[in-house]
Amino acid sequence: MEHLKIFRWLLDVDSIWPVPIGASKSAQSTAHWATVKATSHALALLTDGERAKALRFYRPSDAKLSLGSNLLKHRAIANTCQVSWSQAVISEGANKKPCYKPVAPSCKSLEFNVSHHGSLVVLVGCSGEDVRLGVDVVKMNWDKDYNTVMKDGFEAWANVYESVFSDREVKDIAGFVPPTRGTQQDEIRAKLRHFYAHWCLKEAYIKMTGEALLAPWLKDLEFRNVQVPLPASRMNASGQSGSDWGQTCADVEIWLYGKRVTYVRLEIQAFREDYMIATASSSLEVAFSAFKELDVERDVYPFQER
Ligand SMILES: CC(C)(COP(=O)(O)OP(=O)(O)OC[C@H]1O[C@@H](n2cnc3c(N)ncnc32)[C@H](O)[C@@H]1OP(=O)(O)O)[C@@H](O)C(=O)NCCC(=O)NCCS
Structure with a gap:
């Protein structure tokens, strides 16, 4: 496992997908926020189920974290397992821990975990199946x-x-x-x-x-x-x-x-x-990389969507 490294990403959603002035106080605040061009563009990158989950949050600040979390998971799977954005399907393992299930045993796999709080979304990941990861x-x-x-x-x-x-x-x-x-x-x-x-x-x-x-x-x-x-x-x-x-x-x-x-x-x-x-x-054998702060446009969105 010497060649492996655990990558660690951080996305601050504070300044992305801005909440329209006054929207955070209205009963329809998340629905209103979702109509902003930058937001609808990002939401369109999620599956119907993921988008519905994000839009169920009452507060746009929570919806943002859910959106960021799903975008990071798709990006991590696509990058590590070398699959397209649409093939980077997020599944659930035991106890609903999100995971990636490769379509064939010969395909690359990824272990990852996500956490979010405040305005931060963090993801840690490692190629393969040898390591189990948790982040908070x-x-x-x-x-x-x-x-x-x-x-x-x-x-x-x-x-x-x-x-x-x-x-x-x-x-x-x-x-x-x-x-x-x-x-x-x-x-x-x-x-x-x-x-x-x-x-x-x-x-x-x-x-x-x-x-x-x-x-x-x-x-x-x-x-x-x-x-x-x-x-x-x-x-x-x-x-x-x-x-x-x-x-x-x-x-x-x-x-x-x-x-x-x-x-x-x-x-x-x-x-x-x-x-x-x-x-x-x-694993004690696999080292942690330093956290990398991501830029959503540059590092997360799929190329054709930028
Ligand atoms: C769901 C749980 C795993 C973490 O919840 P949390 O601390 O509120 O939230 P975090 O932001 O750290 O983690 C949420 C992410 O955990 C991941 N997750 C969900 N189920 C998981 C599981 N069984 N194992 C690991 N990760 C899991 C998901 O990716 C989720 O984000 P997503 O829904 O955007 O994909 C669970 O431990 C929980 O409900 N904790 C509540 C807090 C608590 O009482 N902790 C006591 C221990 S100190």
Whole structure:
């Protein structure tokens, strides 16, 4: 597997397929948004079912993420498996994990996984069938989260998630002491970032297996020594690195049923101020490429559609 590499793509849909002014507040907002030329052009690249799914979202911001997700999946299949856009059919595997089923055993295959949150869509992929992948992007909602923590306290916040995290994880999250002292707001922000790092890592892992929330071992999967990646603004002393990418942390300990898991590659990277992206791979042998930020016109749309 030495020749293989896991590619990682990021598409920010914030400035593409713009929402007409006032549309986001109307009851017909997604339908209205779909009539904009740039949007209808992109929606036409999806299958009827994919388009219908995207248009079922009430808010255009969610419809955009669904549109971006499907476009990235088609592009990844077409590129990796060397098939045309229309042959790049997205199927569902066990537990509805999206996958690609080659038309013949001799044809190329692809393992991939997608996540979206805020205005970001991320896809990780690898040619072949040897590796299983999971990805998760989270965006901290500072205003909402801060108010909840101020109202109920951080322990109550952590206890809400006791069905997902192990007892030790809940304790780690509730009792996290930020490495640097600051204002009360700084401390809450650091604790929330620590919680989101735990969440993002667990999601990436359960999405890799495909069992997702159905995994009966959710509480038996435990992350220890979770490091919180620094946001992009803290990457150098002046905060002027100029890049959206923050720190990457890859030394989390994975435990399952009390035994150390050493066969999974898991890393988490900060993006801008409030995003974190975790990637999980079932192979230690295949390296992760750096995330590539895609331009929808240049990198995603099929050639004849540009
Ligand atoms: C569906 C689920 C896999 C991820 O949902 P999510 O975190 O809300 O959303 P994400 O954006 O990260 O992932 C959505 C993508 O996961 C993929 N997906 C769907 N089912 C999947 C499965 N069984 N395994 C892996 N990936 C799956 C899809 O590509 C989907 O995007 P699409 O519909 O545009 O194709 C599932 O875990 C879930 O519902 N999670 C809710 C959050 C939660 O409670 N997490 C607790 C663990 S910390």
